[in-house]
Amino acid sequence: xxxxxxxxxxxxxxxxxxxxxxxxxxxxxxxxxxxxxxxxxxxxxxxxxxxxxxxxxxxxxxxxxxxxxxxxxxxxxxxxxxxxxxxxxxxxxxxxxxxxxxxxxxxxxxxxxxxxxxxxxxxxxxxxxxxxxxxxxxxxxxxxxxxxxxxxxxxxxxxxxxxxxxxxxxxxxxxxxxxxxxxxxxxxxxxxxxxxxxxxxxxxxxxxxxxxxxxxxxxxxxxxxxxxxxxxxxxxxxxxxxxxxxxxxxxxxxxxxxxxxxxxxxxxxxxxxxxxxxxxxxxxxxxxxxxxxxxxxxxxxxxxxxxxxxxxxxxxxxxxxxxxxxxxxxxxxxxxxxxxxxxxxxxxxxxxxxxxxxxxxxxxxxxxxxxxxxxxxxxxxxxxxxxxxxxxxxxxxxxxxxxxxxxxxxxxxxxxxxxxxxxxxxxxxxxxxxxxx
Amino acid sequence: xxxxxxxxxxxxxxxxxxxxxxxxxxxxxxxxxxxxxxxxxxxxxxxxxxxxxxxxxxxxxxxxxxxxxxxxxxxxxxxxxxxxxxxxxxxxxxxxxxxxxxxxxxxxxxxxxxxxxxxxxxxxxxxxxxxxxxxxxxxxxxxxxxxxxxxxxxxxxxxxxxxxxxx
Numbered sequence: 001x002x003x004x005x006x007x008x009x010x011x012x013x014x015x016x017x018x019x020x021x022x023x024x025x026x027x028x029x030x031x032x033x034x035x036x037x038x039x040x041x042x043x044x045x046x047x048x049x050x051x052x053x054x055x056x057x058x059x060x061x062x063x064x065x066x067x068x069x070x071x072x073x074x075x076x077x078x079x080x081x082x083x084x085x086x087x088x089x090x091x092x093x094x095x096x097x098x099x100x101x102x103x104x105x106x107x108x109x110x111x112x113x114x115x116x117x118x119x120x121x122x123x124x125x126x127x128x129x130x131x132x133x134x135x136x137x138x139x140x141x142x143x144x145x146x147x148x149x150x151x152x153x154x155x156x157x158x159x160x161x162x163x164x165x166x167x168x169x170x171x172x173x174x175x176x177x178x179x180x181x182x183x184x185x186x187x188x189x190x191x192x193x194x195x196x197x198x199x200x201x202x203x204x205x206x207x208x209x210x211x212x213x214x215x216x217x218x219x220x221x222x223x224x225x226x227x228x229x230x231x232x233x234x235x236x237x238x239x240x241x242x243x244x245x246x247x248x249x250x251x252x253x254x255x256x257x258x259x260x261x262x263x264x265x266x267x268x269x270x271x272x273x274x275x276x277x278x279x280x281x282x283x284x285x286x287x288x289x290x291x292x293x294x295x296x297x298x299x300x301x302x303x304x305x306x307x308x309x310x311x312x313x314x315x316x317x318x319x320x321x322x323x324x325x326x327x328x329x330x331x332x333x334x335x336x337x338x339x340x341x342x343x344x345x346x347x348x349x350x351x352x353x354x355x356x357x358x359x360x361x362x363x364x365x366x367x368x369x370x371x372x373x374x375x376x377x378x379x380x381x382x383x384x385x386x387x388x389x390x391x392x393x394x395x396x397x398x399x400x401x402x403x404x405x406x407x408x409x410x411x412x413x414x415x416x417x418x419x420x421x422x423x424x425x426x427x428x429x430x431x432x433x434x435x436x437x
Numbered sequence: 438x439x440x441x442x443x444x445x446x447x448x449x450x451x452x453x454x455x456x457x458x459x460x461x462x463x464x465x466x467x468x469x470x471x472x473x474x475x476x477x478x479x480x481x482x483x484x485x486x487x488x489x490x491x492x493x494x495x496x497x498x499x500x501x502x503x504x505x506x507x508x509x510x511x512x513x514x515x516x517x518x519x520x521x522x523x524x525x526x527x528x529x530x531x532x533x534x535x536x537x538x539x540x541x542x543x544x545x546x547x548x549x550x551x552x553x554x555x556x557x558x559x560x561x562x563x564x565x566x567x568x569x570x571x572x573x574x575x576x577x578x579x580x581x582x583x584x585x586x587x588x589x590x591x592x593x594x595x596x597x598x599x600x601x602x603x604x
Binding site: 009010133135140141143144145147149150153154156157160161164168176194195196197198199200201202203204205206207208209212213216219220223227230427 | 468469470471472473474475477482484486488489492506507510511514516518525528529531532534535536538539541542543545546548549550552553554555556559565568570571
């Protein structure tokens with residue numbers, strides 16, 4: 001079978017730069033649809049800003065609903081890129097080359113989207129700057145003990161690191177793109193490539209910086225989702241106040257991140273015609289990784305629920321019961337099927353581990369992990385320690401529209417990125433004789 | 438005066454650099470241009486880097502600043518902590534960690550831009566060769582008197598083409 005490593009470099013470059021110059025009708029239609037869905041989300045948010053948080057389904061005692069679910073979900077998805085790319089880069093996995101940039105772009109866009117939710121959730125979004133450390137008129141500084149401020153610093157750090165980590169390996173490609181292109185693109189690529197000439201000083205500085213950034217980003221990525229987990233674990237709410245929430249969330253984030261990466265790769269290879277570059281082997285390896293994370297996720301879920309059930313503490317059991325037997329049981333068991341049973345069958349049996357099945361399993365995991373966030377957030381709030389305060393939560397069209405808009409925004413940002421920059425790092429993809437892909 | 442030699446073989450390139458170094462050409466006067474990173478054996482054309490040191494310094498600076506700032510803000514603008522300490526490393530450790538990492542990232546990126554020369558003033562007279570796929574160009578900055586010696590050294594090593602560039 002022909003693989004990209006056997007192609008001449010000129011052909012590789014031509015293949016990977018070609019998608020940037022052509023815009024098909026299907027691409028335009030998909031972008032317009034994504035734009036319309038995104039715009040509807042903005043309209044819904046505008047309506048919420050005008051009428052107040054009462055237009056959402058949030059009410060006592062469930063004050064965290066879809067927005068926080070979406071926030072945790074998208075921050076989890078952001079672990080697709082930079083973290084996976086950093087691990088593969090530090091372990092010198094040769095097969096990473098066509099995967100890394102597609103993954104890193106997911107991180108940046110997912111963080112941009114996820115980072116919006118705390119602001120949407122604020123209600124009075126125009127006061128978001130109260131989170132920043134400045135001496136305001138009441139001489140109150142932000143509460144540095146608050147996990148919400150931890151979130152802000154963690155996300156800003158991760159976002160900055162991820163943008164730089166995406167940008168650094170783009171520089172040589174942009175310098176090449178600046179040579180032959182339309183005038184406005186030439187100006188864009190020239191400005192962004194900072195006059196890159198391909199000298200050994202530049203290459204060495206780039207390689208050193210990439211390695212160092214990979215090390216830093218690993219620590220930051222783990223800390224980000226741990227901090228998100230601590231938003232819950234620091235509260236004394238039933239089934240939230242758990243010591244394993246940090247690693248449980250990090251494992252779940254990597255799990256959903258890999259699933260997002262597989263789905264993105266499957267779409268890219270079909271739409272941009274990169275079947276030679278994103279081959280079955282890449283899906284096979286990522287599929288195995290997804291299976292491993294599925295098993296790890298199942299282990300954490302078991303550990304979390306079994307200890308609660310064994311402890312038999314009344315308030316915890318109320319949440320446990322509502323999750324597994326009562327109102328939220330359909331969500332819980334759907335989550336188990338989507339996150340564990342389906343990936344186990346489709347990815348565990350070697351014969352079934354095809355590109356299509358890996359993609360199906362990944363879509364199931366994405367849905368399952370969104371439900372998992374919902375199952376973690378809502379039942380605990382709906383069954384608080386005060387017995388009289390129990391309640392239910394159902395989202396309104398506002399929350400549904402904003403949630404749909406985030407998926408559309410992700411698709412739109414990704415499509416625009418894939419038209420502006422090569423979605424596979426061309427210079428990194430150049431085959432080396434000593435490497436066997 | 439700049440001389441540019443084109444090589445198609447990494448072995449020849451290494452021999453050329455060793456020859457030039459033996460003739461007294463400083464590493465600062467030698468530049469390679471290629472479409473991909475060229476890995477040379479240690480000692481051939483080392484470029485010492487302070488990236489790690491700068492990054493660690495940035496990390497320490499930001500971490501210490503963040504901690505002192507939180508300590509100052511919490512001492513001077515006291516919040517009701519319900520009997521808990523006004524300032525505690527436990528409660529602010531996360532922000533200290535994140536800001537430490539933030540400092541490391543910014544310092545690493547800034548130093549990358551500096552070390553690579555991307556944000557430094559360049560010699561406008563230094564020619565940047567157009568590199569064909571598969572070839573590596575060696576640019577040497579030398580005096581007019583040394584041109585023949587440098588040129589011979591590159592040719593002997595296996596340069597397929599040698600050209601001159603203005604100073």
